[in-house]
Amino acid sequence: MTDSSRTGVRSPTRRKGFALVTVMISVLILSYLAYAVLAADRGATAGMDAQMSAARLEAAADAGVVTAVHGLAAHDAAGRWPLDGRPHRLDVDGVEVVAVIEDERGKAPFNLLGEPELRRLFEGGGASGARLDRLVDGALDWRDNGGRLAGQSLTYASRGVRPRWGPIRSIDELAELDGMDEALLERLRPAVTLFFADGPFDPEAAHPLALAAMTAQGTDSPDAIARAREMAGQRTALAISPAASYFGRALTVRVTARDARGRVFKRAVVVELTRRLDTPYWIRAVD
Structure with missing residues (x-):
């Protein structure tokens, strides 16, 4: 019988043990690479989700601005939004939108x-x-x-x-x-x-x-x-009558959009209503 430890020839048992270690190292490396790929995918997915949520909130806020302008320009005085600083609550595709109208002449x-x-x-x-x-x-x-x-x-x-x-x-x-x-x-x-160039303080x-x-x-x-x-809602607001015309008057539409996760987007737009059909309002400032 030949002593393998003396001849330098590895026994089958040792060769199998070495192969097993090599396989385990390879598996660990592949597992790490798979984890890294998954982590990168999750990060990219999270980033994309955040971007989509931000875009959704911004779109809802813009919809709130358009709705407010439509309410201010309504032909029917009964449906026209008053300039009383009270919040108007809207639901835009599951996003809560709160719009407040501020009269620039009241500042x-x-x-x-x-x-x-x-x-x-x-x-x-x-x-x-x-x-x-x-x-x-x-x-x-x-x-x-x-x-x-x-x-x-x-x-x-x-x-x-x-x-x-x-x-x-x-x-x-x-x-x-x-x-x-x-x-x-x-x-x-x-x-x-x-x-403040369009009228006195009101x-x-x-x-x-x-x-x-x-x-x-x-x-x-x-x-x-x-x-x-x-x-504060402690008494009835004495607002400018909705029957009055808002044309040519600078008004701020201040909108806050909030989704179910509590994320918030705010928009403030100073608009001026016109009597033109092609451009019913001008945007004088955006914040």
């Missing part, structure tokens, strides 16, 4: 506000003390040439921010004001407008914060208090 015209109005506006939004002073000075300097005494030009320069030194073109510009934060900006957003459908800015009594004015109660 404070930011580019036309003087120091007293700006102070009441920011104070009504929650600012006080030194922060309130910085906001007022900063807003005036942002629109003016920066030559005001005790202004905020040096503060802007130290932050690397260059003021427009002219009328603001977007509400988002207010985020650059010294003392502004996201919470205050969101409170101001529905109360101020840049589209308190009937005004935002409470806009009323506070435009009246000497501020947030304590009876109109501001009453309007806040109306928007």
Whole structure:
């Protein structure tokens, strides 16, 4: 009998053991590759699902905008949407859509506000003390040439921010004001407008914060208090009559679309109704 350990010849048992290890390694490698492919497919599927959900939400929001414009332009006064700031709830293919109509004439015209109005506006939004002073000075300097005494030009320069030194073109510009934060900006957003060339301030459908800015009594004015109660549903809203014409009036359609998974898409469109059949409305701004 020959000793295989001495001759260097592997026994059949050893050869089988080596082959088994090789097969196991190959199986593990193939399993890992299969897992990697499946993981990549799942990632791609998840990404595609997210894109489709986002597109579905955006389409539902756009449908809400079109529905709102149709309601505002309805020939029948009984079916015309009023300008009362109340939410209109819609169902667009399983997506909950909430549309709110805001009258731009019922907002404070930011580019036309003087120091007293700006102070009441920011104070009504929650600012006080030194922060309130910085906001007022900063807003005036942002629109003016920066030559005001005790202004905020040096503060802007130290932050690397260059003021427009002219009328603001977007509400988002207010985020650059010294003392502004996201919470205050969101409170101001529905109360101020840049589209004010088509008529005077109208308190009937005004935002409470806009009323506070435009009246000497501020947030304590009876109109501001009453309007806040109306928007909170504590009393019947005194809206502009749906029988009145909205043509030539800048209106904001603010839409929120939410699906069953809780995902949200928001759209705000400033529209102006026309009397033209080919272009029944103009879009003046989109956010």
